Amino acid sequence: MKQLVILSGKGGTGKTAVTAALAQLAHQDPTMPGVVLADADVDAANLELLVGSHLEEEGPFPGGTIAEIVPDLCTGCGICQAVCRFDAIREIPEEGVFEVIPVACEGCASCFYQCPEGAIQRIPQLAGHWFRSSSRYGPLFHARLRPAQENSGKLVTLVKEKAREAALERNIPLVMVDGPPGIGCPAIAAATDSDLALIVTEPTVAGIHDLERIVGMTRHFRIPTLVSVNKGDLHHRGREEIEDRCRALGLRTLDWIPFDEAVTEGMVAGKPVTEYQPDSGAGLAMARVWGEVREALRNGATTEKERRP
Secondary structure, three states: OEEEEEEEOOOOOOHHHHHHHHHHHHHHOOOOOOOEEEEOOOOOOOHHHOOOOEEEEEEEEEEEEEEEEOOOOOOOOOHHHHHOOOOOEEEEOOOOEEEEOHHHOOOOOHHHHHOOOOOEEEEEEEEEEEEEEEEOOEEEEEEEEOOOOOOHHHHHHHHHHHHHHHHHHHOOOEEEEEEEEOOOHHHHHHHOOOOEEEEEEOOOHHHHHHHHHHHHHHHHOOOOEEEEEEOOOOOHHHHHHHHHHHHHHOOEEOOOEOOOHHHHHHHHOOOOHHHHOOOOHHHHHHHHHHHHHHHHHHHOOOOHHHHOO
């Protein structure tokens, strides 16, 4: 079993549209006996919108704990307020006791351990949910992090573990991960243990800058990396600059994907462009990208330098 992660240095590059297209192409590929999908963008998961998902199972994702003061046990000594570094505890003067401000509590437990009366409890929090769905292209694992909750990197890891277990149980050879944008903990969790990373970028100043950041991350973790420029015909010089930069870094750039209204029309219809209009410019380009990705998964990704005669 191999893991492919699709990443982007910034949001809005079309990463999820590319992921859905690759999932559809992998599903219909006669040489690929199945694929398991994982949407690792748990803060804003939306891959399910393009792959026709149907919810089959869900489970809770526990977060940390926050403090809660039991009024009947509080003597009003104020030690908890003194040790709290986040100003999350305030006094209720008319009652002579203290209370925790839930949205300000970071769950560090200093007050819990310092309270001489044992008047403070640690209350577990529900941080989100994970889901298993069926889709047109195979099992889909995704999640939803609740607003203002942390630990998204842990939730990404949970989603990937569920996807990997399903692939092993069903003897499916590929797990395809739609990673979150950026280079933070969620992106690192999405990329961990991957056999290949496909970076989707765009020919803009921000796209070029953030490409270098995400390449730095995949190189740090020694993940073979390929690059594809989406909407590459909107700024030819920017695309050429990305390709030149990739050559300097020894990275392979795959076929660039043109701007194509069929992609948006497919999204409205809830389908990737390779299913909605496979003969469109973007559909044909993504098919070529899948061919190169499939080759790299089988034979190992090579650098641009290794490909030269």
